[in-house]
Amino acid sequence: MEKSINRRLLLKLLGAGGALATLRPSLAQTSAQAETPLPSFTGPGPNPYWNGVNPFVVYPQKLPLLRLTDRPVQLETPRHYFRTVFTPNEAFYVRYHLDEIPNEIDLSKWRLKLEGNFARQLEFSLEDLITKFKPVSIAAVNQCSGNSRSRFQPRVAGGQWGNGAMGNALWTGVRLMDLLEAAGVKPGTVQIQFEGLDRGKGPENLGSGRFIKSLDWGDPVLEETILAYAMNGEPLPM
Numbered sequence: 001m002e003k004s005i006n007r008r009l010l011l012k013l014l015g016a017g018g019a020l021a022t023l024r025p026s027l028a029q030t031s032a033q034a035e036t037p038l039p040s041f042t043g044p045g046p047n048p049y050w051n052g053v054n055p056f057v058v059y060p061q062k063l064p065l066l067r068l069t070d071r072p073v074q075l076e077t078p079r080h081y082f083r084t085v086f087t088p089n090e091a092f093y094v095r096y097h098l099d100e101i102p103n104e105i106d107l108s109k110w111r112l113k114l115e116g117n118f119a120r121q122l123e124f125s126l127e128d129l130i131t132k133f134k135p136v137s138i139a140a141v142n143q144c145s146g147n148s149r150s151r152f153q154p155r156v157a158g159g160q161w162g163n164g165a166m167g168n169a170l171w172t173g174v175r176l177m178d179l180l181e182a183a184g185v186k187p188g189t190v191q192i193q194f195e196g197l198d199r200g201k202g203p204e205n206l207g208s209g210r211f212i213k214s215l216d217w218g219d220p221v222l223e224e225t226i227l228a229y230a231m232n233g234e235p236l237p238m
Contacts, residue, residue: 038054038055039053040053043155044155046150046151046152050079050162050163051066051076051079051162051164052066052150052160052161052162052164053150054068055067056078057075059073059075059094061090062091062094063081063090063091064078065093065094066162066164068160068161069159071099072096072098072198073094073096074095074159074161075093076093076161076162076164076165077092077164077166078164085168086139086168086169086170087167087168087169089169093165093166093167095165097211098199098211099200100198100200100201101198102197102198108125110125111124111125112125112129112179114179114182116189116193117185117186117188117189118184118185118186119183119184119185120182122182122183129173129174133174133178133179134174134178135172135174136173136175136228137170137171137172138226138228139168139170139171140168140169140171141167142166142167142168142169143165143167146159146165147164147166148161150162151163171226172228173227174226174227174228175226176222176225176226176227177222177223179227180192185217189217190216190217191214191215191216191217192214192215193212193213193214194212194215195211195212196211196212198211199211
């Protein structure tokens with residue numbers, strides 16, 4: 001089953017919206033922020049700063065964020081964006097796992113496919129998801145499991161995040177169970193597998209080159225999960 005909208009695709013699909021003007025700093029502020037000297041920290045002790053010590057960079061549809069790595073892309077949210085209840089979409093942290101990132105997505109051709117041990121093999125367009133299913137909204141924090149890793153002692157291998165690998169958003173979308181019930185999960189199903197759009201350099205058609213995650217069938221998380229957009233007050237795209 002191809003996951004309809006993974007976290008990284010969600011952020012790409014967000015419209016600018018009227019709120020953008022109030023969230024985006026002026027060019028002067030952006031330039032000054034990007035040129036601010038970095039504090040000194042190389043370890044081996046724990047990082048004493050709130051954020052990780054990394055350079056500011058600008059990626060498409062993003063405000064200046066702190067770059068941990070560029071292949072795959074890992075961007076940390078600076079502390080001042082947590083002054084509000086909801087983290088601005090343009091400042092939401094980024095955690096890619098594979099290096100081949102889709103630069104653009106044609107939503108007129110994009111489809112969510114439900115394949116495997118279903119009574120009906122289905123596919124939905126984005127418009128189908130918006131118009132044929134009941135929308136649900138929840139406020140929820142999205143956090144990388146490696147958040148705050150640079151503050152650990154002794155040091156732990158992996159991306160040395162400060163505290164900015166997290167964000168809070170209003171997510172609006174379709175309940176996953178509504179989609180699974182439409183397809184009809186057949187007896188004997190063990191797991192529900194999700195696949196994102198990013199790809200890597202691994203062998204073709206093997207897991208190392210695809211971003212795939214699974215949940216056990218019967219996991220209560222499935223009942224609460226929605227395939228959603230981080231809205232933060234913005235209208236659903238059509």
